[in-house]
Amino acid sequence: AQSVTQPDIHITVSEGASLELRCNYSYGATPYLFWYVQSPGQGLQLLLKYFSGDTLVQGIKGFEAEFKRSQSSFNLRKPSVHWSDAAEYFCAVGAQGGSYIPTFGRGTSLIVHP
Amino acid sequence: EAQVTQNPRYLITVTGKKLTVTCSQNMNHEYMSWYRQDPGLGLRQIYYSMNVEVTDKGDVPEGYKVSRKEKRNFPLILESPSPNQTSLYFCASSQGDNPSYEQYFGPGTRLTVT
Numbered sequence: 001a002q003s004v005t006q007p008d009i010h011i012t013v014s015e016g017a018s019l020e021l022r023c024n025y026s027y028g029a030t031p032y033l034f035w036y037v038q039s040p041g042q043g044l045q046l047l048l049k050y051f052s053g054d055t056l057v058q059g060i061k062g063f064e065a066e067f068k069r070s071q072s073s074f075n076l077r078k079p080s081v082h083w084s085d086a087a088e089y090f091c092a093v094g095a096q097g098g099s100y101i102p103t104f105g106r107g108t109s110l111i112v113h114p
Numbered sequence: 115e116a117q118v119t120q121n122p123r124y125l126i127t128v129t130g131k132k133l134t135v136t137c138s139q140n141m142n143h144e145y146m147s148w149y150r151q152d153p154g155l156g157l158r159q160i161y162y163s164m165n166v167e168v169t170d171k172g173d174v175p176e177g178y179k180v181s182r183k184e185k186r187n188f189p190l191i192l193e194s195p196s197p198n199q200t201s202l203y204f205c206a207s208s209q210g211d212n213p214s215y216e217q218y219f220g221p222g223t224r225l226t227v228t
Binding site for chain 2: 006009032034036041043045046049051090092102104105
């Protein structure tokens with residue numbers, strides 16, 4: 001079975017600074033990988049996803065993520081954070097070729113200081 | 115507008131009083147699922163449905179029931195709620211059970227069982 005680890009519960013950055021949120025997964029084959037964002041009081045919204053091909057994927061709102069097979073990681077990055085990026089971020093993994101029960105990480109709460 | 119709706123958004127109830135949380139999607143999606151979100155645990159899948167009259171257990175199905183009589187609706191039923199079911203619940207839908215499909219989430223239902 002697959003698993004996802006988001007090692008950081010909270011991350012605090014200043015507005016305009018760069019951001020990297022960590023995600024490590026465990027799965028025997030190439031997984032489907034996702035990043036979702038949850039703004040306060042809202043449901044989850046897909047930021048980006050990786051299935052195959054180019055390991056650097058671009059998403060909405062200026063986010064990108066890089067799949068590194070050797071490190072079993074799928075870290076989310078943004079070069080310059082805006083105050084509106086303050087939210088909860090979830091990494092998720094899906095299993096290719098099997099029934100679909102995605103596994104979500106515990107989430108990382110992003111705090112943005114002005 | 116494509117969306118997943120849930121009702122009610124907030125609910126306070128007492129132990130043992132049956133309740134239903136409704137979920138409806140207007141995207142003609144085949145796949146629907148329910149999650150609960152608890153602090154430090156991320157999202158955990160309760161039940162999912164791959165089509166009308168086809169449902170299956172997720173990771174934490176105990177104490178919950180679902181039904182899928184129509185494609186657009188996927189209600190979550192708590193026959194005898196208990197305090198450990200106090201949580202934030204999300205309904206989600208996607209085109210199918212292929213894990214490559216994006217999931218669309220409802221706004222959430224915050225349930226408190228006293």
